[in-house]
Amino acid sequence: MHGVRPDELLALDARHVWHPYGAMPGKVAPLLVTEAAGVRLTLADGRELVDGMSSWWAAIHGYRHPVLDAALTEQAGRMSHVMFGGLTHEPAIRLARELVDLTPDGLEHVFLCDSGSVSIEVAVKMCLQYWHSLGRRGKRKLLTWRGGYHGDTFHPMSVCDPDGGMHALWRGTLPEQVFLPAPPAGFDAPVEQAYLDELAAAVERHADELAAVIVEPVVQGAGGMRFHNPGYLRALREITEAAGVLLIFDEIATGFGRTGALFAAGHAGVTPDVLCLGKALTGGYLTMAAALCTPRVADGISQGEVPVLAHGPTFMGNPLASSVALASIGLLRDRDWAADVRRIEAALIGGLGGAATVDGVRDVRVLGAIGVLQLDHPVDMAAATKAATDCGVWLRPFRDLVYAMPPYVCEDADVAAIANAMLAVAAQA
Ligand code: PLP
Numbered sequence: 290m291h292g293v294r295p296d297e298l299l300a301l302d303a304r305h306v307w308h309p310y311g312a313m314p315g316k317v318a319p320l321l322v323t324e325a326a327g328v329r330l331t332l333a334d335g336r337e338l339v340d341g342m343s344s345w346w347a348a349i350h351g352y353r354h355p356v357l358d359a360a361l362t363e364q365a366g367r368m369s370h371v372m373f374g375g376l377t378h379e380p381a382i383r384l385a386r387e388l389v390d391l392t393p394d395g396l397e398h399v400f401l402c403d404s405g406s407v408s409i410e411v412a413v414k415m416c417l418q419y420w421h422s423l424g425r426r427g428k429r430k431l432l433t434w435r436g437g438y439h440g441d442t443f444h445p446m447s448v449c450d451p452d453g454g455m456h457a458l459w460r461g462t463l464p465e466q467v468f469l470p471a472p473p474a475g476f477d478a479p480v481e482q483a484y485l486d487e488l489a490a491a492v493e494r495h496a497d498e499l500a501a502v503i504v505e506p507v508v509q510g511a512g513g514m515r516f517h518n519p520g521y522l523r524a525l526r527e528i529t530e531a532a533g534v535l536l537i538f539d540e541i542a543t544g545f546g547r548t549g550a551l552f553a554a555g556h557a558g559v560t561p562d563v564l565c566l567g568k569a570l571t572g573g574y575l576t577m578a579a580a581l582c583t584p585r586v587a588d589g590i591s592q593g594e595v596p597v598l599a600h601g602p603t604f605m606g607n608p609l610a611s612s613v614a615l616a617s618i619g620l621l622r623d624r625d626w627a628a629d630v631r632r633i634e635a636a637l638i639g640g641l642g643g644a645a646t647v648d649g650v651r652d653v654r655v656l657g658a659i660g661v662l663q664l665d666h667p668v669d670m671a672a673a674t675k676a677a678t679d680c681g682v683w684l685r686p687f688r689d690l691v692y693a694m695p696p697y698v699c700e701d702a703d704v705a706a707i708a709n710a711m712l713a714v715a716a717q718a
Pocket residue numbers: 404405406407409438439440441505510511539540541542543567568
């Protein structure tokens with residue numbers, strides 16, 4: 290369709306393309322992107338925007354990174370995809386080994402799948418099948434805390450925030466789970482004993498029906514951009530261990546350095562039974578996710594009457610995605626990512642610090658390469674997009690939250706532009 294004018298493309302988009310959480314036919318015209326390089330998106334009308342969203346937490350190295358481009362083209366010249374049942378290949382094997390090396394000690398086995406939501410489905414299956422194999426068939430539920438987000442397929446939706454979240458629509462059709470309040474807010478806020486007691490009592494009370502507890506460690510992302518003290522995770526590890534319940538950490542958003550630790554579990558120094566990764570796994574180049582588990586979980590499953598993990602989608606361990614993930618991990622190793630994240634954190638604190646006294650701003654929080662302004666009122670999306678793009682920045686606020694998670698390769702001036710745009714959105718809300 291070369292030669293089709295941007296306005297014609299957008300008309301076709303509105304008619305045929307169903308966007309995430311979009312109406313059909315499309316009501317709000319998306320921005321037409323023609324190129325992306327470094328930390329900038331180029332629009333069809335020639336404007337350039339700094340991507341304050343890293344493509345929904347994924348593009349940590351920015352776009353068109355020469356190392357990632359080369360890994361992809363080199364692999365494309367060899368093998369783009371093969372089925373993973375009965376066949377295997379070096380990129381997936383090397384990636385699995387890298388992930389085992391990088392993630393908390395004790396996670397040994399890696400299921401490579403194609404999206405974050407599916408990795409949650411796989412994690413849940415691992416836990417349910419573990420208990421099924423051990424003859425504990427009543428242990429089928431999950432416990433989670435409110436305010437979470439784990440994806441848009443049915444098991445993940447069942448553990449998303451049941452009230453304020455996006456999935457209230459599905460109430461009644463989802464597997465029934467156990468919810469507790471979210472931990473008290475604040476990465477540096479002291480751990481509250483009363484909350485720990487409530488957590489321990491609930492896990493114990495439901496232990497006979499619980500397969501696992503599932504949480505987003507340290508940062509609850511799309512459910513509300515809330516931070517909590519890693520001490521709650523240490524306690525959760527002890528509580529689940531004592532009650533005979535498995536523990537799943539969803540690090541799809543927090544993995545690969547975003548919170549200042551390579552994995553958020555590292556802030557607490559604990560290993561979950563199952564760990565889910567996605568988003569930044571391939572540096573945002575291709576859709577790939579992973580569920581890692583301990584030998585205990587795998588051994589339990591192999592003792593069952595169905596001694597294999599009952600999951601096998603078409604697109605597992607894709608060689609292109611595996612190669613680009615290996616290259617992305619190589620970049621993290623080569624480029625002192627922690628220094629980059631600390632630099633971005635300092636720039637976000639500098640840029641947003643004054644916002645606490647701005648009218649309409651209820652809270653300002655920064656952790657690692659994540660900056661959040663919580664407002665008194667929900668934003669109007671069209672006005673917010675205009676305010677941010679007028680500042681040369683791409684942001685995608687939701688509800689009363691204006692937030693950014695910049696690519697780690699952002700210069701200080703880019704982060705300053707992002708902070709400035711967040712303030713502009715807050716000012717017009
Ligand atoms: N879990 C968390 C914490 C997420 O932030 C997301 C996506 O935003 C998901 C799961 C779902 O991942 P995906 O969108 O790749 O299905």
